[in-house]
Structures are given as C-alpha cells and as structure tokens.
C-alpha cells in the first residue's frame with residue numbers, strides 16, 4: 599500500500615491569485631477527514647467548495663461545506679451524528695504585499711482572518727469558527743425523543759417504565775391513609 603500522505607487540504611496557496619487584478623477568482627473543492635473544533639469535538643468528513651476572489655486587501659472566500667459532528671442527545675444521551683452545513687463569506691487579509699514582501703497595515707476589523715506571509719490561506723480556521731456557530735444548542739436524536747426517566751433511568755424510547763403509575767399509586771395510598779384516619 600502506498601504511504602498515506604497527509605495533505606493540508608484546507609490550506610490554499612493564493613500567491614498567484616494575489617498577483618491578479620481585483621476580481622480575479624478561483625474555485626476549489628476540498629475534503630478533509632477530520633478537523634478539530636475545540637477540545638474533544640471534531641468535525642469529520644469535511645467536504646466543500648470555495649470560491650476565492652481577489653480583493654483590494656486580500657482574498658474573499660465564499661465557502662459552503664458540510665461535515666459531521668458527534669454529539670449526544672440532550673434527552674437520552676444517545677450518540678447523534680449531526681450533519682452541519684457551513685456557509686460563509688469572509689475576507690482573508692494579506693499580511694505582506696505579494697510582489698515586494700512589504701508588510702501591509704492590519705485591517706480595521708475585529709478578529710480578521712489573515713493570509714500567511716508565504717501566501718497560504720487556511721480555510722480550516724474559518725470553517726472551525728463557523729462550524730461552532732452552526733452547532734445545535736440542544737441536539738436531539740429525533741425531534742420527539744422521550745428521553746431517560748428521571749427516576750429509574752430507563753430509556754423511554756426503548757421501553758416504557760412504570761414510574762408514573764407507581765407515583766399515581768403513591769398518591770392514592772396517601773389519600774387512602776387520609777380516609778383511614
């Protein structure tokens with residue numbers, strides 16, 4: 599078997615594009631087996647398409663990607679493979695002028711994305727940020743998940759539990775006790 603070469607698939611060399619006039623563009627398809635999001639979370643099976651357009655201060659990326667993130671259903675704790683669709687348009691600013699290497703002034707923008715000094719654009723950085731925004735706040739295995747019983751812990755999607763009935767019985771027992779007094 600041929601050795602597995604790890605290619606930085608989400609990194610694009612934009613040196614040529616930076617030498618073109620404003621409006622020059624390229625499209626790329628990309629795929630990446632796994633992208634670490636934060637701590638233990640990873641976006642796997644990342645696929646997408648990006649259009650890169652030369653702007654006055656760098657490159658505008660229009661990207662659309664999908665990826666799968668492994669979460670847990672908040673009601674029953676079952677593993678949920680959530681497919682995220684990530685769409686964004688963001689500008690990556692050049693740090694240096696491509697022909698002369700002269701440093702460029704930083705953009706007037708909070709938390710901008712940058713193209714590295716050797717003209718590499720790391721789309722993974724942007725995909726990571728937008729994936730975290732696209733993450734569901736309350737992941738569910740299915741919209742009508744019944745969840746775990748708070749008393750006995752049984753997964754009520756799989757088997758009903760008798761906790762409700764027993765609680766009913768307890769109430770009747772209390773009433774009976776009152777009548778008996």
Ligand SMILES: [Zn+2]
Nearest residue numbers: 671674739743
């Ligand atoms: Zn569930």
Ligand SMILES: [Zn+2]
Nearest residue numbers: 747750759761
């Ligand atoms: Zn129960």
